[in-house]
Amino acid sequence: MSVFIRPDTKDGVYSYDFRIRGRRFSGSTGRTTKREAKQVEAAAKEAALALIVSEASLSGPDMTVEAALARYWQEVGTHHVNADNTLRAMEWLQNHFGATTMLHSIGTSEVAVMVAKRRGEYVPSQRKPGKKYKTAEIRRRVSPATVNRTATQPLREVLLRAAKVWKVRAQEIDWGQHLLDESQERVREATPDEEDAIMQQVERGYDVALEFAFQTGCRRAEIIALVWTQVDFFNRQFTVIGKGNKARTIPMTESTFKMLWAEQGHHPEKVFTYVAKRAVKMKDGRLLCRGKRYPLTLAGFKSGSRRAIERSGVKNFRPHDARHTAATRVLRKSNLRVVQSLLGHADVKTTTKYAHAMVDDVRNALEAATTTKTTTASAPTAVNSLKR
Structure with missing residues (x-):
């Protein structure tokens, strides 16, 4: 239907009424001449079509x-x-x-x-419910x-x-x-003595996985997920799946090779396992038998590492710091690009938090290069300068 004057109108104003893609659009043109009313109708049709196209591009099926x-x-x-x-x-x-x-x-x-x-x-x-603790929880x-x-x-x-x-x-x-600003991650490196103290307190099963973290810098989740199909003894390398489901291949040192070789035969799929100390029914319904080996879980590995750290007496150290320790040690023998590849960082800027190791090495080198004569000689005083 083209423009028309409604029967009940007395002012002679034309109206329009049309359909586009099944939708009806109607209204007053505000014009009293048919020619001007058709111009308004044409503009209304263009606007209606643009609205339908816009809604179609933005709409879609709803989902809860x-x-x-x-x-x-x-x-x-x-x-x-x-x-x-x-x-x-x-x-x-x-x-x-x-x-x-x-x-x-x-x-x-x-x-x-x-x-x-x-x-x-x-x-x-x-803290465990019902257990009494000496200090109040913060x-x-x-x-x-x-x-x-x-x-x-x-x-x-x-x-x-x-x-x-x-x-x-x-x-x-x-x-x-909406993303909040995050504080710079602190880097805590374990000394050789601290590492030894922690490893002496780790329960059997968790000890191999934690030592693997100290040697390779792999994340806990990467260690738990490692399967035998990702271990290549012939080429002395293994592959882990990191953040973003990205794979990276890490060469084995002689120590890492021996460590993984000794773990063979414990489980057909998973590399790292532990021996159940008692029979227990898990939350998922599985029944663990005492003395049998089972794959490590992320929660178990985390709690086992924390208990070892607490018993060792090492302060201000977290399980994740084993990764920081490996990265810092590798950096001292190489450069940031090598550490970036080892840790699987997409951007080398993420790796720069380990640059403190390079600064410390430069400082130590400068200290070593400073002669005894230079350090012990007294600087000229203002009085001595005036006498000259």
Whole structure:
């Protein structure tokens, strides 16, 4: 239908009424001449068509938070090296937003609220319920890095995948406004004596894995996930799967070769195992038999390393510092590019935190080069200068 004057109108103003792709558009042209009314109608049709095209590019099937997180877990998260952490992040996001919340309703404001809630939470207590402790527990809030890795970044990955891969409706968000600034990671190197003290306190099974971390600088998750198909004794090298599911190959030293060779036959798939000290039923329903070997778990490796550090008396040292120790020692014998390759850093800027080792070496070299005569000779005083 072209422009027309409605029967009930008395001012002679033309109206329009048309359909585009099944949608109806109608209204007043505000004009009393048919020629001008048709011009207004043509402009209205162009605007309507542009609106439909725009909505089509932005729209798509709707999806709930629960469905999106479940699909992301199946397609991506379950294949992460640290899949347990990914699953916990998915569960936290679902609890926060609600399972039935529509994904397209999450915008900048909702993300800001999520970040505020997560950074206000406390680090889970490591103390056992019912056990009495001599000192009161000091609770601390989660760090900015934890907020980024357990909430903001996982949500970002889900929303981006929903929009770009699944073609599901999702809002565009400037994630740079929500990622928190992280403090520079501290680098703690163990002295040879400290390493020996820690290794003397490690339980059997965990000792090989921890020594492997000191020698290679591999992350705990990389060590736990190492399987025999990734170990190449013929070429004396092994391959680990690091962050971002990226593989890197590391050559074996003679010590590492002997260490891995001795672990053969303990398990058909996993490299690092432990012997169960007692029969116990696990949370996943598995029954462990005393005296049998089982693959190390990330939680077990972490707690076993922490207990060894506590018993050793070494202060201000974390299990992750075994990686820092290996990197610092390698840097003293090579350069930042070598350490970057060893640790699997995508950007050498990440590796520069180990540059302190080079600075210390330069200082020690300068001290060694300084002669006794130079250090003991007294500098000329102002009085002596005046006498001259």
